[in-house]
Amino acid sequence: MTAPLHEAHPAGAGPALPNTQQGMRRRNLARVMHTVSAEGPLSRAAVASRIGLTRAAVSTLVDELIRSGLLEELGPERPGRVGRPGSALAVSGHGPAGIGAEIGVDHLAVCAVDLRGEVRSRAVRYGANRGRAPEPVIEELTEMVRRVLAEAEGEGLWPAGLAVAVPGLVARDARTVVRAPNLDWRDTDLGALLPVDFPLTVGNEANFGALAELWLGDGTPRDFLHVSAEIGIGAAVVVDGGLLHGTRGFAGELGHMPVRPDGPECPCGGHGCLEQYAGEEAVLRAAGLEPGADRVGLLAERAAEGDEDVRRALRDAGTALGIALTGAVNLLDPESVVLGGALAGLAPWLLPSLEAELDRRTAGPACPVSVSRLGPEGPLLGAAHSVVRAVLDDPGVVAERG
Amino acid sequence: MTAPLHEAHPAGAGPALPNTQQGMRRRNLARVMHTVSAEGPLSRAAVASRIGLTRAAVSTLVDELIRSGLLEELGPERPGRVGRPGSALAVSGHGPAGIGAEIGVDHLAVCAVDLRGEVRSRAVRYGANRGRAPEPVIEELTEMVRRVLAEAEGEGLWPAGLAVAVPGLVARDARTVVRAPNLDWRDTDLGALLPVDFPLTVGNEANFGALAELWLGDGTPRDFLHVSAEIGIGAAVVVDGGLLHGTRGFAGELGHMPVRPDGPECPCGGHGCLEQYAGEEAVLRAAGLEPGADRVGLLAERAAEGDEDVRRALRDAGTALGIALTGAVNLLDPESVVLGGALAGLAPWLLPSLEAELDRRTAGPACPVSVSRLGPEGPLLGAAHSVVRAVLDDPGVVAERG
DNA sequence: ACTATTTCGTCATGGCGGTTTACAAATTAG
DNA sequence: CTAATTTGTAAACCGCCATGACGAAATAGT
Known part of the structure; x- marks a missing residue:
């Protein structure tokens, strides 16, 4: 019976409540x-x-x-x-606290945020989760939630809900992970695996990152496109202060935007998809680097050192991103584009070619591109804050407690 | 002081009104x-x-x-x-009636629709408007509005508002035409030119067509992409039963989606935009036909006759549309795609290649593509109905009258 | 120092909107 | 012809906010 969290709420005119x-x-x-x-x-x-x-x-x-x-x-x-x-x-x-959790490819994280927006307790644990079965991962996460919860309760907080950010597609029920390629999970019902006695929501990592940007960002508009890349490339569409989910909850797929329609075949069935030019694997290959741990950090390091192969690879990725974003910007007319996730750290080398391509291809005043200052914290904070926002959006539902 | 019409209204839970x-x-x-x-x-x-x-x-x-x-x-x-x-x-x-008007490249049309949705009066006048100055066109339109109004009033109706559909970009104020390339109009304030003593709204033709599809279509979902082509190619994005406008009101530009990034230069500044493959001019050129009046009808006729050049041109246009739509569908995850405007009449020859391309490039179950049954009437009906919907959405505002 | 002025929070009263309860009217079932 | 059911309306009531008046607590002026 999880209530729908983080719907489009123009700062307190919540429309979900009955007209009585x-x-x-x-x-x-x-x-x-x-x-x-x-x-x-x-x-x-x-x-x-x-x-x-x-x-x-x-x-x-x-x-x-x-x-x-x-x-x-x-x-x-x-x-x-x-x-x-x-x-x-x-x-x-x-009072109530929002519990946020993140299941990353090589880390787990949990935090508790109070209504003021302060992080009051947190736990992080590094370790590769790729290919692990859901059950042990969730068990580990549950243990971390328990620890964070205990600490928060020690400070007089009580949990109003738990929101979990996962790197994959989540069904509209906000409980089941339909497909998480980087974890090798399919159709996993986290609601069943994570038994908590307060509302549970599961959402896409990139979407929570975008919400964090919306709620915590500095001067972030109410209509923007939040682009983030971990392994895949996702774009969260924020319209009028709310996330656009799409019919199945899959909106925001940018990675398979056709960039060169006659390009090489992609696992998705298409040809020349963005991911083949700006995806992590593709960029590493173009830069002549091997896959491995913290590859993004390595890329940034090499680029900063002036490695010309790496810089060229990033420039080309930026160009491909610019082409894909041209289509998205034309279609949605957002107020700005925000680069988050792994892209934020690589922005210095991506941005010039990306913006050049975008400006060249769009008529009229260019759509400004900015870089998220939240970095890798975004999804976790967004998840926790989504619970907090749900309380702010309907304080009545929580009133019986306390 | 035109009130914002046709916002996202989940059938009677209008959120625009104050919380009193x-x-x-x-x-x-x-x-x-x-x-x-x-x-x-x-x-x-x-x-x-x-x-x-x-x-x-x-x-x-x-x-x-x-x-x-x-x-x-x-x-x-x-x-x-x-x-x-x-x-x-x-x-x-x-009671009240919605007056809809359409300024087309080679016709003007006005109609009055009552609250039941019936067209009670209409007027159409053919004649090329391309290149004519706004003033005489509007004067002619005003005369038509007067006639339609007189007839409607004879039946006991009174005008609740006028909505004008134009083939161009309209600013968010819903009064000024920013750019209408096919009319050669720029920054024209129709609100000043059309003096009527009831609310006036100006909107993009394709957007009104999409709204008509939403309100009048048979089983049309609440989330879909409405693609229409007159000269340019526009896509109206309908999310949760409401139109997505974009920051400047320019959302839905599909014509300049990059299809072949290294293709020929486009007047917009980009390269290989969709319009260069599926725009009317491009298709005519590929089919070996000269520009002229009712070129779409000619294309359909020749295609029906089996003209292989024309069929090939339409197949190629369908492929280009499929590539562009792949990006849009991935980004928005709509429930369906609806082909309207001139595309509806050419659908038999466009659809196969379009669907093939779309299916090939999108993972999972394909997004269904359907054809609008409203045809060229869409924008006019959508405009009139937008006024009717505004009355249904807030009957109180009209209550003082009658 | 003392008074006038301003603003804050609260209380009593009233209006508006929907609910509850009761009842007459109009139909079908037996 | 009576009982049961459903509709529409009227009267009393409750919840929520507005209005207006008041005491409390600060500043400004003399």
Whole structure:
């Protein structure tokens, strides 16, 4: 019965709730939470003027949120202006926490994030997971979740949900991994394998990375394309502050965009797909390097040293990315393109050719390309924050607890 | 002050209205309208059970809608079951009407559609508009609107708004035509040129065609890609029952998707864009035909006759379309692709190679490709219906009238 | 120092919207 | 002809927010 998390929520106008007076109430609770969360400590009066309700109405909403443990009263504000100072309200640091987990090809990670967005506990464990069966991996992850949970509970937090980022395609039920080529998993129901007594969501790593960029990024717009590459190349499409999932939940596949239709055959059945020019394996081969551990780091290192083979390989990858992105940008007209995941670290050598190709091929003002500052942390943070956002989006559902 | 029309509305849960009691009321009015509109004549009790309100509440809503002239009481239902028969409610055929207009390269068209979706009046005028200045064209169109309006008013209808479909890029303000290459118009503010005393919207022809497909199509899903070609090739992206506009309102540009990155230069600055292989001019040239009037009809005729040059040209265009659509389908994971506009008439010769290319390049189950049955009427009907939908989506705004 | 002014939070009252309950009306089942 | 069922409406009620008034706590002016 996992509720749909991280839908398109224009910062507190959640549309999923029923159109009744209770629904209205819950939407207003959400608006208060979002306002306080986004604009720091605020008095009741300040919140009221921002969301367009009266002070009296906000008072009752705040009362309820404080009783639920979602808001905290910090005490009287420092009086700088005329008039009685307000009582500062802040999101609670002792209420519900979002648990994020990441299953990477060669690491596992778990963290707990409180409603304020602070990471309060974390655990990381390195070790190749490629080819391991799901059960032992999940068992290991469960153990890590338990440890993180224990630490968080020690600080007065309780888990509002768990979101797991996986490097693969996830069905729309947000529970089953349909295909994760780099783990060699197929049709694995993580919901059944991970028995927790709070809501569980499973999502694609790149999608969570994009959400992290959306929520945590600095000046990230509400419409953008987030491109990330681990082994495959994925693009998460963010439209109006929400993720575009697609019918089957597979939206965002960029790796098999045709770049040279008559190029070599690809395992997918196509020819000349982007992955054959900008995928990790392809770039390594073009650079004359062997596959191995931390290959991205190696590429960056060699490129920084001035290795001309590596630089050429990255330039060519950038060109191929530019061609593929031209199509995507034309189709979606996003406000910007953000390079995340492994691409972020290689951006200095990818960007020039990528932007050149993109500018050359698109009419009018070019679509700006930026680099994510979250780096490899993105998916994990995005997962944890997706749980936090779900609480902010509907504080009422959590109210019975605390 | 044109209100934003045809946003993403999951059939009556309109999110644009404020989160107040009045907003709730208006959303419930909309839910009643949508229910009655979609499911034919219905009693108050039937509506109540469908939208989850009580009969009493629905009664007051219906009263208000009848007073506003949006609903009509048809009289007692034919009693088939036990119990008192209900009083059938239907959407009014005498209330507001949506006026749709289309500015085509060689025709102008206007029609009036009532809330039931019936076309109640129409006017068409053929004549080349390419290169004509906006003013005389708009003047002519205004005259046609006047005629259609007079006829509609004779039947007891009054205009709720006017939507104009144009073959070009429209800014997000839904008033100014940024660029219409086939008309040679640039930065033309139709809002200023078309003085009407009801809301005016301007939109891209292909987008309105897609909306027509969404609203009028038979079994059309809520997530699909609508591809249409007049001179350029446009793709409207429909996500969750709403149009994807893009940051500047330019989303859906498919014509300049790179198909052969090293191909000939395109006026847009790119190389080997789709339009150079599947655009009207390109196909005509490949088929050995001269540009002229009704070239699409000529192509279809020759292809039907078995002209091998024409058939080859269309096969090749289908292949190019398939390559471009592969990228789009991978990126968006739509439920289907619909071919509309001029492409619909040429579908028999385009489809085989298009589908072959698409199937070959996409993994998993293929994305089904269908052909619009609306044909060239799509944009005009979509425009008129967009006004009708706006009324259904917020009946309250129209309530003061009638 | 003292008062006027401003702003904050709260309380009592009222309006609006939907629900609950009750009831008359209209049909079918027996 | 009566019982059962369903519809539509009216009256009383509840939840939610707005309005207006008040005390509390700060600043500004004299």
